Amino acid sequence: MIICTYKEKNKKVRKNFKTASSYNSFFNRVNKTSIVPSVSPSKIVAIGLNYHDHAVEMKKQPPQEPLIFLKAPSSIVGPFENIIYPDYMSSKVDYEGELGIVIKKEAKWINKKDAYKYILGAICINDITARDLQAQDVQFSRGKSFDTFCPVGPIISDEINYQNVTIKTILNGKIQQESNTSQMIHKIDFLISYISKIMTLNKGDIILTGTPGGVGQIKENDMVSVEIEGLESTSNHVHLRTKINSKEI
Ligand code: MG
Numbered sequence: 001m002i003i004c005t006y007k008e009k010n011k012k013v014r015k016n017f018k019t020a021s022s023y024n025s026f027f028n029r030v031n032k033t034s035i036v037p038s039v040s041p042s043k044i045v046a047i048g049l050n051y052h053d054h055a056v057e058m059k060k061q062p063p064q065e066p067l068i069f070l071k072a073p074s075s076i077v078g079p080f081e082n083i084i085y086p087d088y089m090s091s092k093v094d095y096e097g098e099l100g101i102v103i104k105k106e107a108k109w110i111n112k113k114d115a116y117k118y119i120l121g122a123i124c125i126n127d128i129t130a131r132d133l134q135a136q137d138v139q140f141s142r143g144k145s146f147d148t149f150c151p152v153g154p155i156i157s158d159e160i161n162y163q164n165v166t167i168k169t170i171l172n173g174k175i176q177q178e179s180n181t182s183q184m185i186h187k188i189d190f191l192i193s194y195i196s197k198i199m200t201l202n203k204g205d206i207i208l209t210g211t212p213g214g215v216g217q218i219k220e221n222d223m224v225s226v227e228i229e230g231l232e233s234t235s236n237h238v239h240l241r242t243k244i245n246s247k248e249i
Pocket of ligand 1: 046048096098127155208209211
């Protein structure tokens with residue numbers, strides 16, 4: 001099943017497609033700017049340092065247990081919307097391409113072997129991060145949660161092999177991150193089980209499964225895309241906040 005939501009006469013229409021080909025013909029004729037995020041989670045549970053090469057570049061040991069933090073759901077924007085760089089507060093903002101897992105139904109104390117029953121599908125996500133603020137703060141909330149810091153792809157799909165797909169981040173046409181979800185340290189079934197024993201996962205909640213090595217900065221006017229095999233990508237322009245409306249600051 002492939003899920004896509006778009007705006008028609010100012011109403012949101014959520015559409016389900018049984019096959020990739022039926023989705024593709026829709027995608028080719030729909031006005032791309034009418035596509036809006038199909039996700040509105042009660043929470044985004046993100047995993048830090050879940051790929052070895054990313055832990056190495058951050059000069060950190062991969063944690064024995066998953067490193068969990070929350071990213072504000074209000075940071076979500078659609079696949080063709082702008083990323084607003086908070087240049088009044090941060091001077092180092094990074095992209096992080098990630099596989100997002102969308103939860104299908106309430107998950108509480110779930111066994112690893114049952115975990116996949118709780119997945120609605122996967123979605124491309126860019127876990128935009130104000131790296132300088134993340135380093136200053138004990139908690140990651142500020143650095144991870146500015147409005148527009150969570151661009152999501154146009155579809156949720158359960159037709160991919162979650163734990164074996166390529167993931168790429170492309171900055172201005174150049175590949176910056178290229179890996180495979182098989183390289184995750186803590187696997188998706190374990191993460192669902194682990195998180196569900198801490199907090200109830202609600203229908204629509206998102207697990208951000210971590211970013212591979214190759215993270216780097218975005219700057220004004222950049223175009224950054226996250227591409228995952230079998231999913232539609234999110235591609236977003238970067239604009240400086242102070243240039244949009246300096247009076248508000
Ligand atoms: Mg991340």
